[in-house]
C-alpha cells in the first residue's frame with residue numbers, strides 16, 4: 001500500500017464523506033509529474049468541520065477540488081454516503097455537484113461582475129432548482145438574510161458595490177442556496193482583513209448550527225483553523241501527517257511537522273519567548289521529486305535511516321488522534337490498526 | 342562583512358540621544374476622480390537609533406503610504422504631501438529627487454511584501470545584486486560579486502556561489518525574500534523599512550525571515566520600521582508599536598506597555614478579534630462591527646466612532662488628539678480610553694442602551710445581528 005495508512009478512518013456508516021488513497025498527479029513538461037496529493041485518506045462525519053492545514057503547495061486546494069472531481073483524481077475513491085464519486089459518469093457527477101459546493105479565497109473575482117447579486121446567488125437554482133423566478137427569489141432572499149445582507153438592498157446591486165467581506169458573504173449565500181451536503185471552503189477568510197475575518201468565522205459557525213452543515217475548511221492560519229474545526233488534518237507535501245480532534249492536536253502535537261508549525265506561529269503576546277535560532281534556507285523539497293520514505297525527513301530534526309527508507313503509516317495516539325511518523329513526539333500504538341470496510 | 346553598517350560606538354553623543362527619524366504632522370493625500378483620499382492624515386512619530394518601530398492597522402489604514410512617504414517613494418502625479426520628515430537631522434521633504442537617490446539604498450532601504458514584484462524575473466539574482474552594489478558603491482565587477490556572495494551567505498542561502506546564477510523563479514518564496522533582504526542590506530543602510538515582509542510566506546518561513554531581520558538589525562545597528570497587519574508579528578519583534586486607523590496614529594507605546602495596558606478601543610478590538618491559538622475550538626470571536634472608514638469622507642469626530650463600542654456623543658463631533666498617557670512613551674487618541682473610569686462608564690452606558698457595536702464586542706449578539714449592526718453603521 002502506497003498510502004499513509006487508514007487507522008484514522010472511522011466506521012463508514014458514521015461518515016458523510018470518506019476519501020481513500022486519493023492521489024492527484026499533474027503531468028508537467030519533460031515527462032515530469034507533480035505529485036500534488038499522494039495517497040491520502042480522511043473522512044468527515046455529518047455536521048462536522050474538518051480543518052485542512054499545511055504550507056503553501058502541500059496539496060490542500062488540490063484535495064478540495066478532487067473531492068468535487070475537478071479534475072478527476074489520478075486514483076483513489078471519494079465516497080459521499082455510499083456513492084463513489086470517482087466512478088460516476090460526467091453527467092451524473094454534474095448532478096451530484098449540487099450536493100457539494102465550494103467557496104474560494106478571493107470573493108471578488110469568484111463573483112461575476114456583470115450580474116446583479118440577486119442573479120448571482122440564484123445561479124445554481126437556474127440549472128437545478130425551481131424554474132419559477134418568484135420561488136427562486138424566495139430561496140435567495142432567505143440565504144442573503146442568513147449571511148447578514150439585506151436582500152432587498154442587494155438584489156439589483158453588483159459585486160463591486162460591496163466590500164470584500166460582503167462579497168464573501170454573498171458567495172457563501174450562493175453556496176448555501178442549493179442546501180448542499182458538504183461545503184468545501186478554500187481559504188475563505190485569508191484574503192479578508194483581520195477586522196472582517198471574525199465576522200465571517202462567527203457567521204459560518206452559526207450557519208453550521210442552523211443548517212447542520214458539513215464543512216471542509218482549508219486554511220494556512222492555524223489559529224483560524226482551530227477556531228472553526230472539530231477535527232484537523234495536517235498535510236505536508238501531498239501526504240497526511242497527523243489527524244486529530246482540534247484541541248488535542250494543538251495541545252499535544254505528535255508529528256514533528258505539526259510541532260514546527262505550532263512553534264512558528266507568532267503570538268500576539270510580547271512576553272512569550274521566541275526561538276531566535278537562525279537556520280539555513282535549504283529550500284523546500286519539490287513535489288516533482290519528493291523525498292523517499294517520509295517526505296518531511298529533509299527538514300525533520302528527528303529523521304534517521306528508517307525515515308528515508310520506509311514511509312510512516314498512520315498510528316493511533318488516542319481514540320481521536322492519529323499520526324504518521326516513525327518517531328512521534330508522544331507514544332502511539334505499536335500495532336497498526338486496520339479497519340475493515 | 343565588506344559593507345559597513347552604522348556602528349553604535351562611532352556615534353557622537355547627540356546622535357545617540359536624538360532620534361534617527363522624526364516625522365511631524367505628515368499628510369499624504371491623493372487626488373482622485375471621486376475626491377481627495379486622505380491616506381495619511383497628520384502622523385507624528387519618531388524612531389530612535391537601533392530601535393524597531395512596528396506599524397500595525399487594518400488594510401487601507403495608510404501603513405504603506407506612510408512608509409513610502411517617509412522614503413519619498415510616492416511619485417505619482419496625484420500626490421499632495423505636507424508636514425516634515427527629518428532624517429538624521431536633515432529635512433527629507435526638501436530634497437530633490439536626485440538627492441534622494443543618494444539616500445535610497447545607502448541610508449534607507451525597503452523590503453516589500455512580495456519579493457516577486459521587487460525582483461526582475463528575467464535577470465539572474467546575482468546580477469540584480471551586483472548592479473545594485475556597483476551603482477551605489479562604485480566598486481569593480483569582481484568586488485561586487487564577492488560582496489553579493491557574502492550577502493547571500495549572510496542571509497543564510499546555502500551554496501551562495503551556485504545560487505548566484507539562479508533566476509528568481511528557481512528559488513522558493515522564502516529564498517526570494519532573503520535575496521530581497523540581501524539587496525536591501527547591500528549598501529549598509531542605517532534605516533530599514535520592512536513592509537509586510539512575511540505576509541506572503543508560510544509560518545515556518547516567516548519565522549526564519551523575522552529571525553534573520555532581527556539578527557541583521559542587531560549586527561548592523563540598524564533602525565527599523567516594520568509594517569504589518571499582524572499583531573503577532575510585531576509583539577515579539579519590536580520596541581515600540583504605532584497603531585494606525587484611517588490615516589492617523591491612534592495609539593503608540595512601547596511594545597510591552599501596549600499589550601499590557603492598551604488604551605485605544607481600536608487596538609483592543611483588533612487584538613480581541615483575532616483567533617488565539619490557546620483558546621479552545623469554537624471560541625466565539627469578538628468581531629469589530631461595520632466596515633473600514635471611507636478615506637474620502639471620513640466620519641466626523643473620531644474616525645472609529647461608527648464602529649466603536651465605547652463611543653459617546655462627543656466622539657461623533659470632536660476629533661480626539663494624540664495625547665500622552667501617564668506612562669512614558671505611551672500616547673493615545675481617545676476621549677473614553679479603555680481601562681479608565683470614563684471608558685468604563687461609556688461602555689456600561691452603551692451596553693445598557695444596547696448599542697449594537699457594544700453588544701457585538703461583548704459577544705452578546707449572534708453573528709447575523711452583528712452583521713446587521715455593521716450594515717446599519719457601515720452602509
Ligand SMILES: Nc1ncnc2c1ncn2[C@@H]1O[C@H](COP(=O)(O)OP(=O)(O)OP(=O)(O)O)[C@@H](O)[C@H]1O
Pocket residue numbers: 026027028034035036054055056057058059060061062063220287
Ligand atoms: N493544474 C496544475 N498543474 C500542475 N501543477 C499543479 C496544478 N495544480 C496544482 N499544482 C501543484 O500541485 C501542488 C499542490 O498545489 P495546491 O494548490 O493544492 O496547494 P495548496 O496546499 O492549496 O497551496 P496554497 O496554500 O498555496 O493554496 C503544488 O506544487 C502546485 O504547484
Ligand SMILES: Nc1ncnc2c1ncn2[C@@H]1O[C@H](COP(=O)(O)OP(=O)(O)OP(=O)(O)O)[C@@H](O)[C@H]1O
Pocket residue numbers: 371372373378379380398399400401402403404405406407417419570636
Ligand atoms: N496612488 C493612489 N491613489 C489613490 N489612492 C491611493 C493611492 N495609493 C494608496 N491609496 C489609498 O490610500 C489608502 C491607504 O493605503 P495603504 O496602501 O497605505 O494601506 P495599508 O495600510 O498599507 O493597507 P494594506 O494592509 O492593505 O497594505 C487606501 O485607501 C488606498 O486605496
Ligand code: SF4
Pocket residue numbers: 255256257294295296297298300301302303304307312324325326327328
Ligand atoms: S517519520 Fe522520521 S522524518 Fe518523518 S516526521 Fe517522523 S521522525 Fe521526522
Ligand code: SF4
Pocket residue numbers: 605606607643644645646647649650651652653656661674675676677678
Ligand atoms: S471612545 Fe470615542 S474617541 Fe475613543 S475610540 Fe471610541 S469613538 Fe473614538
Ligand SMILES: [Mg+2]
Pocket residue numbers: 060061062186
Ligand atoms: Mg490552495
Ligand SMILES: [Mg+2]
Pocket residue numbers: 404405406536
Ligand atoms: Mg500596505
